Amino acid sequence: MQWTLVVPLKPLAEAKSRLSDTANDALRPGLALAFAQDTVAAALACRAVRDVVVVTDDALAGRELAALGAGIVADEPGSGLNAALVHAAATVRALWHAGPVAALNADLPALRAAELARVLERAAAFPRAFLPDAAGVGTTLLAAAATEELRPSFGPGSRARHRARGAVELRLDAVDSVRQDVDTGDDLRAALALGVGPRTAAAAARLLIAEQ
Ligand SMILES: Nc1nc2c(ncn2[C@@H]2O[C@H](COP(=O)(O)OP(=O)(O)OP(=O)(O)O)[C@@H](O)[C@H]2O)c(=O)[nH]1
Numbered sequence: 525m526q527w528t529l530v531v532p533l534k535p536l537a538e539a540k541s542r543l544s545d546t547a548n549d550a551l552r553p554g555l556a557l558a559f560a561q562d563t564v565a566a567a568l569a570c571r572a573v574r575d576v577v578v579v580t581d582d583a584l585a586g587r588e589l590a591a592l593g594a595g596i597v598a599d600e601p602g603s604g605l606n607a608a609l610v611h612a613a614a615t616v617r618a619l620w621h622a623g624p625v626a627a628l629n630a631d632l633p634a635l636r637a638a639e640l641a642r643v644l645e646r647a648a649a650f651p652r653a654f655l656p657d658a659a660g661v662g663t664t665l666l667a668a669a670a671t672e673e674l675r676p677s678f679g680p681g682s683r684a685r686h687r688a689r690g691a692v693e694l695r696l697d698a699v700d701s702v703r704q705d706v707d708t709g710d711d712l713r714a715a716l717a718l719g720v721g722p723r724t725a726a727a728a729a730r731l732l733i734a735e736q
């Protein structure tokens with residue numbers, strides 16, 4: 525089964541506010557873009573992925589991610605993360621194709637294509653399924669079969685909400701790269717330990733230089 529992934533990304537100047545202790549206002553937008561680039565590049569390399577669509581109003585991010593091969597959908601003005609995902613999934617199904625859709629976070633800089641494939645292949649067994657984040661409270665991926673709506677409820681504590689809304693929680697070993705989102709400095713260190721993509725590695729090196 526081949527999936528379309530929808531990846532939400534808010535304007536880079538507003539992104540990753542919880543990383544402000546680790547990256548200052550000048551460096552944080554570039555770090556958020558690097559996370560998204562490494563996430564999208566790994567997703568596009570995944571055998572279970574047909575295409576990746578980023579929903580964003582950020583012009584620079586849109587250009588850079590389109591250059592990697594992602595489709596770009598504009599946000600619904602002022603509507604927030606879950607409305608953006610609903611809008612992107614509906615746009616994909618109306619304009620591209622009517623197959624299975626999964627929402628994937630944009631902050632998975634250690635993402636490995638083979639691990640993502642295993643997650644999506646397991647998700648294909650259920651109408652709706654999700655993968656909890658590394659911290660065990662949030663969600664990094666929410667998948668819906670072709671016949672199902674995504675019904676996203678991302679945000680703090682989303683693991684419990686996705687379960688309550690009937691999505692099956694995926695329990696897989698050795699998919700750490702799909703679960704390791706980066707919200708804090710500790711998360712960034714954990715992602716670096718797993719091994720991040722080239723753009724995040726370069727952005728993290730700039731952080732170290734700025735600290736000296
Ligand atoms: N398109 C779109 N994406 C959003 C929106 N709000 C959040 N996102 C994205 O959804 C994901 C999770 O969002 P948040 O946890 O709220 O934001 P974040 O930038 O990851 O981190 P913080 O600023 O520290 O909360 C990130 O990839 C965001 O860029 C929105 O209104 N529209």
Ligand SMILES: C=C(OP(=O)(O)O)C(=O)O
Binds near residue numbers: 629683
């Ligand atoms: C939006 C989410 O992720 P985070 O807030 O950790 O970025 C979530 O886990 O639902």
